[in-house]
Amino acid sequence: MSVQNENQQSDAAREAYAQAAAAAAAAGVIVRLADPPDMNGVIGLFERTWGEGRSPDRSMLLALDYAGNTVLTAIADSKQVGATLGFLGWSNGLHLHSHMAAVVPWRRSGGVGYALKLFQRAVCLDHGVKEIRWTFDPLIRRNAHFNLVKLGAEVATFLPNFYGRLDDAITGSDQSDRFEVRWRLDSPRVIRALAGGHAPAWTTSEVLPLGVDFEQLRADDPAAAAELRATSRALFGENLARGLRPELNAANEYVFTTDAADTGPVAPGAAGPGSPAGPAS
Template sequence: MGSVTDLIDATPPASLAVVSSAAARAATDVATGAAARSGVQVVELTALDDLRAVQALFDSIWHPAPDNPPVTVELMRALTKAGNPLTGAYADGVLVGACVGFFAAPSGTALHSHVTGVVPAAQRRSVGRALKLHQRAWALRHGLTTITWTFDPLVRRNAWFNLGRLAADPVEYLPDFYGPMEDTINASDQSDRLLTRWDLDSPAVVRAAAGEPRTVDLAVLRSAGAVPVVSAGPGDAPVVTSAPPGVPWLVAVPPDVESLRARDPALAAEWRVAVRTALGGALSSGAQVRGFAREGWYVVDGAAPRRAPEAGRTAP
């Protein structure tokens, strides 16, 4: 049986010591085209009025607690003065999305993307992808090779966007990273996050930027012996099972955890624990997440522990 890497359209990240001017120009052309197809103009923002508009946009998306906004105007002002990228996406002159990042370790090679948001009316137009590709081009022009960010591993559409459409790679599971978040999206759920790395000029990322996402053939994986270690059982509750050594793991997430949190917080919490224990345990043991199937499954290589840790409801 081939390895999980053979079954997924993926290329291990390359070590990039130098960013070529050709790569930066190509990334800029790709970003410009993505923005045009999304019907937006993506620009860098530094003026106070623009930063206030970004904070208002984020507030309209997350409706955060008054003492815990995603980012403040004062912080954005300091970040942009220090040379960090802050971009906005405009449709017909109206701000519909924004992205805030800052330089990260290792110094001179990495950027951390702290928050990206798109208003609901502009979603499903690939505005978020246009913002990320603009950020990628900016980073390459400035000699950076990597962008990192975090996302909630239970949000299926974000997992597909990050791992499939952008071809980024999860590198660390962060339990309750921000603590309780009293906003309408997180709904007081524990703020588990996947720390994700985007190797900006790796072959997989270049292909994804050109419109060829990293895909997973779930049927082929199953026929090759992949084992669901977290799956939906009776009542849509998570069921955890063990896996034999050396085979890929499949870790399911619910179709819409945000709606589930509002409808059944206890069930959403079961999914949180099940995915945290399986996926977090795999990453901490040295396993790698190789991709995400659009059907709702993380694919983990066979280097994880031989048994899935006990969590949720265990299958007989």
Template sequence: MSVETEVGQPEVVQEAVRQADAAAAAAGVTVRQAEPGDLAAVIGLFERTWGVGHSPDKSMLLALDFAGNTVLIATRAGKPVGATLGFLGWADGVHLHSHMAAVVPWQRGSGVGYALKLFQRVLCLRHGIADMRWTFDPLIRRNAHFNLVKLGAEVVRFLPDFYGRLDDVITGSDRSDRFEVCWRLDSPRTRRALAGERPPTWSASDSLPLDVDFERLRVDDPAEAARRREESRALFRSALSRGLRPELTGNNDYVFTTDAADSAPGPA
């Protein structure tokens, strides 16, 4: 990357730096805080992902960057391939809200998004921020796996139709249902996830198969996608109202459990 190290940093920060550097090296990218000259490229990455007009404008990004928020860019051979935007929040405790993350289509799944997230983690830990939060569409299986399994974040809230109708390239006219996740940056759950350990086998009260590519279904069969959206919304509302938390099975289907979020894996 490299994330600069400093003498006397706590061990958790030093380890976070090593993990972030390893993630960037594995993805073949350099990750850094954006400079004013990078902001046109950051906007381009956001608009390539969500469509023209669906990025903060340059003045807003400049202000967020100037104030020290995480406006980050990932480059390969000097060319931008990913970007992310996060800003401080204080609802339910001070945290970084990681709002947008974009990767060029031909690099998705190559580890660029993971490298960006781990760089954000380093910056948070250096500044004494223990939690990161963000929202994601609960029906997008790859995002659920990335957030809950690869990073070790945990679902804390269901937000039906959180943004209203977005009409962007990704969501179209679909409802903007979201899970809010909390990534406790130095929890046992997170440390195990980042070490590549397998998650527990969760005890389950209810379940929901994620057995289709929902992004493709929205394009190919909007009516069926809408039916699944309504069905899942009812289940999410019911499960979370009863104190159940969604987790993923080894097949990346949802189960709803009261097990502790930091439960350790049992014997193989």
């Protein structure tokens, strides 16, 4: 589904819509802009993920949608199985801030989140918006891989306890440390990632292993999870203050580097399906 007349679209937007359509077909869904009748379903998806009362209400979603922001839905067998919400921002440059994304549990890791993200990218390029930003918990390894490797986003900054205590169905009483990432939609890094290319071997100075399933650790041993949270917070803060960027290596460990984000060739190939196993924005 195109937002603008096809004759008005840039080559980048046309290609982005084609990539989004291929990702949706691979995931077995239709992704489109949400219509007013879809909003109750969008709310249901957000509340299933974060808990009752954690979604914007219907009037807010309708207003955001009417103003032209990305309220998107993914549909399979006439049922909504995924949704995402993003709105325009202009801090440090015009961008879309992607705030919420949710997929029903039985469709996670099946490409629905990837298809939603690629459609969001296409809509932005269709309107001349070249960057999407969002936040995620850096200790959730699968989301780190999805964001930094599969999509080709890059860490812009570290935000300790960004939202304060959320007490939602995901974070509980844990502190809400977040990376803000920027997805430069037509950059060599993103083109390489969406083509299925491998990330470069980063020049590194320090490594933070992420071998533990942090969500399980948080449930089983809150004290150990809190210790890892404190250790990682110090490491992220110190290294970013020194001008080092966090990236993921082939073992899904954080490494800190001064390499340019677009280091490495753009590799040919086709990006396969995928999605975050759980919520990501």
